[in-house]
Amino acid sequence: MNFKNLHQQVSPLLICNVWDVTSAKIAEQLNFKAIGTSSAAIAAMLGYRDGEEMDFSELEYIVKRIKNNTSIPLSVDLESGYGDNPSEIMSNIKRLISLGVVGINLEDSIIGKKRTLLPAGQFSKIISEIKNQCTKENINIFLNVRTDSFLLNQASPLSETKKRSKCYENAGADGIFIPGITQENDIKNVVQDTHLPINVMCMPDLPDFEVLTSLGVKRISMGNFLFDYIYNGVEMTINTILKQKSFTPIF
Template sequence: MDFKDLHFQDEPLLIANVWDVPSAMVAEKLNFQAIGTSSSAIASLLGYQDGEEMSFSELEYIVKRITVNSSLPLSVDLESGYSRNPKEISEHIKSLADLGVAGINIEDSIVNKTRTLLDAETFARALSEVTQILKEEKIEIFINVRTDVFLLGHPTPIQETKRRIKLYEGAGANGIFVPCLEQISDTKEITQSTKLPINVMCMPNLPNFKTLQDIGVKRISMGNFVFDHMYNQFKTVTKDILTQQSFKTLF
């Protein structure tokens, strides 16, 4: 099934967020339908903070290693595009498409000491230019636009999210990602405001997948939470080795 079509199944598309070849291979063995990179996890892996501290070339290298070793459709977290210039963003997307990437996430916030929302109209104009360039060059890739209204605690999050969705839909987005959605009523109102598939992310109070399906969610992702949990487990195991002066905890 085409990656875009996976967003219109009866059940939501569950994305396994990965950060390297071994995590991608685990997802493939578990029969996930698709995988997506976590920019935060990859940044942490390379010793950076999230927010485009790593270079696009470093991201591209890891993406290449994943695509060479996995046959699953891959969506790449492109953060804010690693540029504010639509032509440069388009070049980055084309480079990923050349590697066989099926989709990208691009977000409407940037990190400059702190994370802040970009002006919605300015971002939508840039997005429109990007999607037009890709269309002219016949590059087919799923553009999942992340809006960080809820993540950044906007005072009127539902209204602002719906406003941005309308703008981004007009600019050529294929899907909308709204991290930090948790409430059923909020999520339902947002899914009903657009025909685009809505993506939610792992959160402490996120409803179960069946409930999300019932209220119209089409894509569910894990963010960096599995990565963080794995390294917490690593800390626990290695602490046990130190305490017990033995490797029995491993076996």
């Protein structure tokens, strides 16, 4: 089953978000149908803050190592595209496709002094130009468009998300990713307002997978929360070793 069709099943596609070869190989061994990179986790692993502080070539290297060591579909979190215009973003997408990547995430917010939403119309034009270029060059990649109205606590996040989802659907998006949405009624509302598959992300109060399935969600992501959980555990374990003056806690 190709990557796009994985978004059309009764049960949502559960994406294991990975940051290196080891995490990707574990996901494959556990029979995940697909994996996706976490930009925040990769940034933290390399000593950067999230928000395109690293060079695209550094992301590209990590993606190449993951793809060379796994065989399941890989989607890449491209953040805002690592480019100042659709042409530069498209160039980056082509480089990822050459590695075997089948999907990307593009987000409608940018990080300066703080993360801010781009105007919906401006971002829609970027999506449209990218999709048109893909069509012209017969490039097949799943464009999962992330909208950050909930993540950034906008005044009316539901109405803003619905407006943006419709704009991005019309511009050619293949899926809509809404990090930060957790309330069942909100999720149901956005699912019913678009023909595109809706992607939600791990949050403390996100409903369980069975409820998300009943609401019509088609994709579930882990974000950087798995990475954070693991390294919080590493810190706790090392701290225990120091207190006990023994390696017993790791055996």
